[in-house]
Amino acid sequence: MPPIRLEGLVKRYGAVEVLHGIDLDMAEHEFTVLVGPSGCGKSTTLRMIAGLEDISAGEIWMGERAVSNLDPKDRDIAMVFQDYALYPHMNVAKNMSFSLRLQKRPKAEIDRKVRDVAEMLGLSPFLDRKPGELSGGQRQRVAMGRALCRDASTFLFDEPLSNLDAKLRGQMRAELALMRQSVKKNMIYVTHDQIEAMTLADRIVVMHGGHIQQQGTPTELFRNPANKFVAGFLGAPPMNFLDAILVSQGGDLMAQGKGFALRLPPALAARATKLAYKQVTLGLRPSDLEYVPDAPEGAGLNLKVIVSEYVGAQSVLICDCGDARVTVEIKSETPIALGETLRFAVRPEGLHLFDPKTEVAI
Amino acid sequence: MTRFSANRLTPYLFAAPAALVMLLALFYPIGYMIWGSFRAWDPSQSITETEFVGLANYARLLADPAFHESFWVTLVFAFSVVSVEMVLGVSLALLLDRKIRGMSLLRTLFILPMMIAPVVVGLVWRYMFHQSYGTINRMLEAVGLPKVDWLGQNPLLSVIIADVWQWTPFIFILSLAALQSLPRSALEAARIDGATTMQQIWHIKLPLMAPVLIVTLLLRLIDAFKVLEVILVLTGGGPGLQTEILALRIARTAREFRELGEAAAMSNMLLMLLMVLTLGMFAFTRWQEARARRLRFTKEEEG
Ligand SMILES: Nc1ncnc2c1ncn2[C@@H]1O[C@H](COP(=O)(O)OP(=O)(O)O)[C@@H](O)[C@H]1O
Numbered sequence: 159m160p161p162i163r164l165e166g167l168v169k170r171y172g173a174v175e176v177l178h179g180i181d182l183d184m185a186e187h188e189f190t191v192l193v194g195p196s197g198c199g200k201s202t203t204l205r206m207i208a209g210l211e212d213i214s215a216g217e218i219w220m221g222e223r224a225v226s227n228l229d230p231k232d233r234d235i236a237m238v239f240q241d242y243a244l245y246p247h248m249n250v251a252k253n254m255s256f257s258l259r260l261q262k263r264p265k266a267e268i269d270r271k272v273r274d275v276a277e278m279l280g281l282s283p284f285l286d287r288k289p290g291e292l293s294g295g296q297r298q299r300v301a302m303g304r305a306l307c308r309d310a311s312t313f314l315f316d317e318p319l320s321n322l323d324a325k326l327r328g329q330m331r332a333e334l335a336l337m338r339q340s341v342k343k344n345m346i347y348v349t350h351d352q353i354e355a356m357t358l359a360d361r362i363v364v365m366h367g368g369h370i371q372q373q374g375t376p377t378e379l380f381r382n383p384a385n386k387f388v389a390g391f392l393g394a395p396p397m398n399f400l401d402a403i404l405v406s407q408g409g410d411l412m413a414q415g416k417g418f419a420l421r422l423p424p425a426l427a428a429r430a431t432k433l434a435y436k437q438v439t440l441g442l443r444p445s446d447l448e449y450v451p452d453a454p455e456g457a458g459l460n461l462k463v464i465v466s467e468y469v470g471a472q473s474v475l476i477c478d479c480g481d482a483r484v485t486v487e488i489k490s491e492t493p494i495a496l497g498e499t500l501r502f503a504v505r506p507e508g509l510h511l512f513d514p515k516t517e518v519a520i
Numbered sequence: 521m522t523r524f525s526a527n528r529l530t531p532y533l534f535a536a537p538a539a540l541v542m543l544l545a546l547f548y549p550i551g552y553m554i555w556g557s558f559r560a561w562d563p564s565q566s567i568t569e570t571e572f573v574g575l576a577n578y579a580r581l582l583a584d585p586a587f588h589e590s591f592w593v594t595l596v597f598a599f600s601v602v603s604v605e606m607v608l609g610v611s612l613a614l615l616l617d618r619k620i621r622g623m624s625l626l627r628t629l630f631i632l633p634m635m636i637a638p639v640v641v642g643l644v645w646r647y648m649f650h651q652s653y654g655t656i657n658r659m660l661e662a663v664g665l666p667k668v669d670w671l672g673q674n675p676l677l678s679v680i681i682a683d684v685w686q687w688t689p690f691i692f693i694l695s696l697a698a699l700q701s702l703p704r705s706a707l708e709a710a711r712i713d714g715a716t717t718m719q720q721i722w723h724i725k726l727p728l729m730a731p732v733l734i735v736t737l738l739l740r741l742i743d744a745f746k747v748l749e750v751i752l753v754l755t756g757g758g759p760g761l762q763t764e765i766l767a768l769r770i771a772r773t774a775r776e777f778r779e780l781g782e783a784a785a786m787s788n789m790l791l792m793l794l795m796v797l798t799l800g801m802f803a804f805t806r807w808q809e810a811r812a813r814r815l816r817f818t819k820e821e822e823g
């Protein structure tokens with residue numbers, strides 16, 4: 159199972175460059191998730207790894223092997239497509255065994271493999287059915303099964319769950335998380351859904367506009383986003399951004415804006431004092447705010463609740479803060495009323511600052 | 521209540537004029553032909569003056585070696601042109617289904633023969649097949665091969681070549697359209713699964729094109745049974761009866777032998793043959809629709 163390395167990968171369609179030099183090192187058996195908004199170049203990157211798209215510049219390494227001139231079939235990969243790409247005229251068993259049959263493996267071996275994989279994915283009752291006679295979720299499993307039947311060293315997934323309804327998607331996500339513990343392979347998984355990325359990944363690679371924005375473990379990216387894009391993309395509901403000015407007050411550095419003044423924790427303050435500018439963007443996650451009526455000066459802010467969205471154990475409040483909107487996540491049993499102005503405490507480690515021009519984290 | 525029944529009648533009222541035209545323009549001539557096939561009928565007689573002879577016309581045909589010969593020639597012609605055209609047309613489509621500069625021009629050139637009037641095709645090929653100054657023999661000579669007496673010694677082969685030249689493009693464009701509507705991702709999946717170009721064609725492309733190919737084949741077959749102009753101009757059915765296909769024999773029976781009844785009987789037999797083919801085609805599309813419906817149904821069931 160060779161580790162995969164992308165080196166300055168560039169893709170141009172005619173005169174339009176859609177990938178601007180992707181550098182990425184994936185460790186062995188790592189579950190790597192490429193995540194980003196639609197159109198950012200995730201699928202293109204994956205298809206270049208698969209060999210379905212030509213490479214305009216750069217190189218792909220699998221172990222010591224440069225593979226950019228190899229056919230897909232010589233790259234030792236299996237792939238699950240967004241639309242499943244099942245062979246409509248073959249039944250489930252034939253779909254799953256297609257590649258093994260092409261390799262002219264012994265029939266007994268093929269049968270055993272198909273049976274095992276079907277067993278694992280709960281497809282045994284459907285082996286004789288054609289894809290058209292299956293539900294969306296079952297087709298999705300067949301697509302997985304077809305990839306699993308191959309003994310490829312690397313698995314590529316292109317938004318495999320995006321055509322499923324929300325409930326099924328959650329279920330399949332859990333099964334995938336389970337499967338990746340037992341299947342020791344390199345996995346590269348493309349999605350636009352940050353929840354899938356957070357739950358499945360060993361390493362998340364956030365992409366935007368044909369560039370890698372940041373890569374690292376889910377916790378790293380969630381705790382220390384490198385820029386405003388990553389901060390806003392990961393986490394739901396998304397991070398709040400407020401305009402603020404840095405002011406010194408009694409030896410402390412404060413981020414001050416319309417209707418709030420928050421004291422920066424020492425580490426952040428140390429970095430912020432070195433800045434040549436005073437205007438910053440303050441980032442606050444909805445989950446880092448807490449309803450504390452008597453939060454002290456500099457550690458909390460007053461928000462006027464305008465909408466409350468009940469989502470079960472949690473409620474999401476949309477509040478006014480000066481002329482900006484702030485979302486807050488609270489426990490549903492917290493007694494609040496619409497139109498009230500309440501005081502929320504901010505967890506000090508939940509404060510993020512960004513350069514308003516470059517959007518890089520401070 | 522009245523409104524309700526009027527609403528139910530509306531579609532039939534709209535269809536009525538078309539049905540009437542069809543009755544007059546389609547079934548009347550066919551009925552006339554079937555009626556005529558049971559009578560001894562000279563072109564100078566009106567049908568009311570003719571004598572009813574029962575199945576005599578059919579009986580005579582079944583015993584007539586010239587009819588047998590003609591029937592056989594028609595079968596050989598139809599099945600050979602359609603098989604060659606299918607193989608060539610589909611192969612060309614598979615070959616030209618790629619994104620290369622100038623491909624659209626090439627595709628347009630390929631369908632040119634289909635746009636030429638069959639009579640002209642016959643004339644052009646007659647010239648090309650000419651024993652001494654025909655293009656083909658001159659080319660054979662140029663590369664040092666002996667001349668071939670195309671229309672004299674190999675008349676059936678010659679008309680088959682001309683028909684293949686004219687109608688391969690038909691199969692080509694339909695196959696190309698079918699190819700280009702294949703699910704792209706399934707082909708990509710096959711590439712990743714390790715299928716070579718030939719294996720992709722054999723295991724994925726052809727099976728998925730099959731519905732279109734079968735309909736195309738039937739359409740071509742029906743058409744090939746009725747071919748007339750090219751052969752009329754190229755060989756006139758000769759030498760002897762070697763290229764006298766049914767359509768030509770029908771025309772001759774009616775005009776030269778002045779046996780309208782027998783010609784009608786022959787037409788009826790051709791019609792029945794074509795009906796069997798057409799019913800086959802309908803049965804096939806029916807079966808396909810039923811299958812599609814069943815698939816849709818299972819999908820809807822699952823929400
Ligand atoms: N065949 C193509 N021709 C031109 N542009 C393309 C083609 N395929 C993709 N693109 C462009 O490349 C960019 C990245 O596409 P893609 O990798 O599919 O994005 P996503 O991250 O949604 O998977 C998009 O802006 C898209 O418009």
Ligand SMILES: [Mg+2]
Binds near residue numbers: 201202317
């Ligand atoms: Mg995509």
